[in-house]
Amino acid sequence: MRRVDLALIMPWIAHGARVLDLGCGDGDLLGMLRLQRDAEGLGVDIDHEHILNCVAAGIPVIEQDLNEGLGNFGSGSFDLVVMTNALQTLRYPHHVLDEMLRIGREVIVTFPNFGHWSCRLHLALQGRMPVSKFMPYTWYDTPNIHFCTVRDFDILCAERNIRVLDRLVLGADHTRNALASRWPNLFGTTAAYHIAR
Amino acid sequence: MPATFPADSVGLVTPRLQRFDAPVTLSCGRELPGFELVYETYGELNAAGSNAVLICHALSGHHHAAGYHSEDDRKPGWWDHYIGPGKPIDTRRFFVVSLNNIGGCHGSTGPTSINPATGIPWGPDFPSLRARDWVLTQRMLMKALGIEVWAAVIGGSLGGMQAMRWALLYPDEVRHCVVIASAMKLTAQNIAFNEAARQAIVSDPNFHGGRYLEHDTLPRRGLALARMIGHITYLSEGGMRDRFGRALKAGDLTLGSDAAVEFQVESYLRYQGDVFATRFDANTYLLMTKALDYFDLARDYGDDPVAAFAHARARFLVISFTTDWRFAPARSREIVNALIAAGRAVSYAEIESEHGHDAFLVPIPRYQALLSAYMQRVAEECP
Numbered sequence: 001m002r003r004v005d006l007a008l009i010m011p012w013i014a015h016g017a018r019v020l021d022l023g024c025g026d027g028d029l030l031g032m033l034r035l036q037r038d039a040e041g042l043g044v045d046i047d048h049e050h051i052l053n054c055v056a057a058g059i060p061v062i063e064q065d066l067n068e069g070l071g072n073f074g075s076g077s078f079d080l081v082v083m084t085n086a087l088q089t090l091r092y093p094h095h096v097l098d099e100m101l102r103i104g105r106e107v108i109v110t111f112p113n114f115g116h117w118s119c120r121l122h123l124a125l126q127g128r129m130p131v132s133k134f135m136p137y138t139w140y141d142t143p144n145i146h147f148c149t150v151r152d153f154d155i156l157c158a159e160r161n162i163r164v165l166d167r168l169v170l171g172a173d174h175t176r177n178a179l180a181s182r183w184p185n186l187f188g189t190t191a192a193y194h195i196a197r
Numbered sequence: 198m199p200a201t202f203p204a205d206s207v208g209l210v211t212p213r214l215q216r217f218d219a220p221v222t223l224s225c226g227r228e229l230p231g232f233e234l235v236y237e238t239y240g241e242l243n244a245a246g247s248n249a250v251l252i253c254h255a256l257s258g259h260h261h262a263a264g265y266h267s268e269d270d271r272k273p274g275w276w277d278h279y280i281g282p283g284k285p286i287d288t289r290r291f292f293v294v295s296l297n298n299i300g301g302c303h304g305s306t307g308p309t310s311i312n313p314a315t316g317i318p319w320g321p322d323f324p325s326l327r328a329r330d331w332v333l334t335q336r337m338l339m340k341a342l343g344i345e346v347w348a349a350v351i352g353g354s355l356g357g358m359q360a361m362r363w364a365l366l367y368p369d370e371v372r373h374c375v376v377i378a379s380a381m382k383l384t385a386q387n388i389a390f391n392e393a394a395r396q397a398i399v400s401d402p403n404f405h406g407g408r409y410l411e412h413d414t415l416p417r418r419g420l421a422l423a424r425m426i427g428h429i430t431y432l433s434e435g436g437m438r439d440r441f442g443r444a445l446k447a448g449d450l451t452l453g454s455d456a457a458v459e460f461q462v463e464s465y466l467r468y469q470g471d472v473f474a475t476r477f478d479a480n481t482y483l484l485m486t487k488a489l490d491y492f493d494l495a496r497d498y499g500d501d502p503v504a505a506f507a508h509a510r511a512r513f514l515v516i517s518f519t520t521d522w523r524f525a526p527a528r529s530r531e532i533v534n535a536l537i538a539a540g541r542a543v544s545y546a547e548i549e550s551e552h553g554h555d556a557f558l559v560p561i562p563r564y565q566a567l568l569s570a571y572m573q574r575v576a577e578e579c580p
Contacts, residue, residue, distance in 0.1 A: 018540075042537065048563060051546055056570040060512070060542045062533060072534045 005174060005190060006032055006084070009108055012166055012194045013037055017079040020103060022066055022096075023086030025050050027059035034059075042078075067091045070099040078104045085190075087111045089143045094156065101162065101197045110192040113169070115149030115185040134189060150185040157195060166194035202265060205283045206273060207239040210264035212304065215341050221334065227324040230313055234338050235304030236260050236296035239280060240288035242344070248579040249344040250286060251335060252276065252295040253352030253359035256427075256485050257477060259303035262295040263288075278560040285568035290576040291348065296338055298331045300484045308480035309410065320480055321407025326488050328355070328362045335359070336367065349373040349575050350511075353557035354524060355485070358492045361532070365494070368510040373575050375568070377516045378557040380528035381494040381502055381535070387523060390430050391486040394423035398479045407480050416479045421470030423482060428469050433520035433553035437462060495535075502535035509536075513543040514571045516564065518556035544571065 006029050013019065017039045021030050024043025027050075033039040043054050043061040054061035064072075067090060081104030087093045088111050100107045112135065122130035129139040137144060148156075150169060157164055169188035171180035179187040202208045218231045237260050242249060252262050254275075263280035265273055280286045280293055297305040300323060308323040315322075339347070350371050352360040357379025364374040383391075398404060401419025405412045441462035448458035498505035513536055517529035526547050536543040548564045550556035556564070 040542065042543075048546075051544075052563075052566055052570055055514075055544050055546075055567055056573065058574045060544050062537070062543070062545045063547050064545075072530070072537075074538050077538065 005110070005170065005192075008168055008170070008176070009082075009110070009192050009194070010036060012106075012108060013039065013080060015039070018077075020044065020073065020078040020081045022070075022081065022083040022100070023089075024054065024059070024061060025084075027054035027057050027061065029082060029084065030054075030059045031057055066096060070096070070103060073099075073103045075102050076105060080104050080106050080108065082108045084108075084110045085112065088146050088148065090146060093146050093148075094160065097156075097162070098160070101195070106165070106194065106196045108192065108194050110190060111148065111153070112144075113150050113185065113188045113191050114147040115151060116172075116189055117186050120186075150188055150191050153191065153193065157193070162195050162197060164193060164195055168192040168194075205281045206277065207264035207281050207288050209268070210237050210239065210261075210266065210274075212237050212260055212266075214304065215338055217334075217337055217341075221337070223324050223330045224327040225325045229299070229306070229324060232299055232306035232334065233304075233310075234296050234299065234306075234334065236294060236338060237262065237264075237274075238295075238342075239263055239293040240291050242292040242342075243579065245580050246344055247346065248291050248348050248576070249339075249342075249346075250291045250293045250575075251339070251347050251350045251363075252280070252286075252293060253331070253335070253350065253356035253363075254295070254298065255352070255354040255356045256489065257424075257473070257482075258356065259301060260295050260297040260305075261303070263293070275558065278558070279565070279568065285565055285572055286351070287569075287572065287576065290579075291572070292344075294338070294342065294344075296335065299334050300326045300330075300481060300488075302478035302481040307478065308407075308484065309478050318410045320410060321483075323480060323484065326484055328358045328488055328492050329366065331359050331488075332362045332366055335363075336370075339370075346370050346372060348579050349375055349572070351375040351377070352379070353377040354379055354554065355489050355492075358489075358494070361494055362492075364509040364511045364513075365498075365505055368508055371509075371511040372578065373514070373571075374509070374511040375514045375516075375571070376529070376532060378518055378521050378524045378529070378554055379515075379532070380524050381532055382492060383490055384528075388490045390426060390523070391490055394426045395483055395486060397422035397426065398482060401479075404479065407483075409479065415474070417471075417474040420477060420479045420482060421467070421474040423470075423479075424473040424477075425466045425470040428466060430523045431554040433522065433551055435520060436551040436553055439551060441465060502531070503538040506535050506539035506541055509539070509541055511541075513541060514568075515543060515545045516548060516557075516567065517545075518548050518550045518552065518554070518564075520551055521554045521556060523554040 019041035021043045030041035081100040119130040169184035170190045171177035220228045220230045261274040262276040263274040297303040300307045308319045312319045350360045350363045357376040398419040401416035403414045404416040444461040446459045446464040448456035495502040495505040517526035533545040552559045
């Protein structure tokens, strides 16, 4: 997730919150939280380069594979659990979501919206899985094994009794433009959900 | 034989001796009537006294962690890959203190020292030690050197146990704690290996109940065997396969050949054992392995590691190695999980290596980069 996108979820994060960032990348979000929210965070990642960059930035980071469970984190041990743009890479996204909601009082999750019109058009006209600047991988060699749409995620939340506290759907220009607000599942490229149980 | 030392070496170093005359009460309840610590320092203490780093050594380690004692030294100190100008523990930025712990056999007061009460070497009568006794005496050296707070306390294996103990006992005197290939306590299997090694020593006919110096002899075979057992557990199966395979040093196994067969790995292990037996004291080996066995980070905190780490103030870096089965990554993850639950700042990485437990001594690019990056932050925080 780009820094401009991260800035948009900032208002959902309280001052001094204890934040667990799953798939924290180079620690951009936790770095911003440290500066802007005085929040002490912990990142989790598996990529060596990401871990090194977090350490270099003074961001606490744990090397751990999200697909192997989060049982090592205590229930309610964090104020907030965040996962930006990683849900679609997980083996069992719904189980991880349950775990996030167990560990954190609140959860923020962001994901690319596969329901965007360009994906639909690509599939409809070319009959092939969408490949774009936005989703640059071939279907057989991609970290993104569980794409979903905004509507899919709404239904998942309803089915699993997850409360949606806030939702933000960004358009192609990475802002909350009018089209993405009116028809999020058609014009949204990235969705951000603020959820709880 | 470096005529000139490498540019990233601390170069020629001279060990120093610090004498402490006041008796010190040890965790076993007995008193040590004064003692000496041999130590080395690398780099300069800054004006604020805020850039000091303590290196805690492991089972067979000592004060000579970096640099050379003479121009003829074939090898530098035991952690030279990690300490020096431009190295992860950068001596241009840090004042590094490395000592030989009490009970050791490289110049600090230990079983080979003279017991002032009897006039003969302590031998088996040297008081039993715990990691906290080392922390206590390291702290006395710290005060003698005019250091109020460690920028970091760093240790691998048994050294990592000391580093963690530091963070619990003196939380205000440790800013960062770096725990490498360590554990909060040994497993039964781990204690078992130590006991097999100890039995090798005590069953040597030259051991004489630990009074071999009085008999003017040394339990060399027992000590060598102890080291061979230990050494196997410090390597990984894959590492040994890659390094030795089934290669023969002597003889052959073709039909009709009666020549004595010796595998490379046999020759290597025997050599390692023999070298160790000439430079290490058997009673020290017994003392150190027992201190390892006795260590249990959370024992005094209701057996709750989270409650234990709640006493710490330091920020932590924990590192493990994939093929280390003596101090497995799972043991490091236990440390990390307890730290997270205690609300401490911690970073953790599991480094790929074929070197087993010994990996913590070996130059591994990812390990070097990570420790460098972490220590750079530590240096930037030094006022």
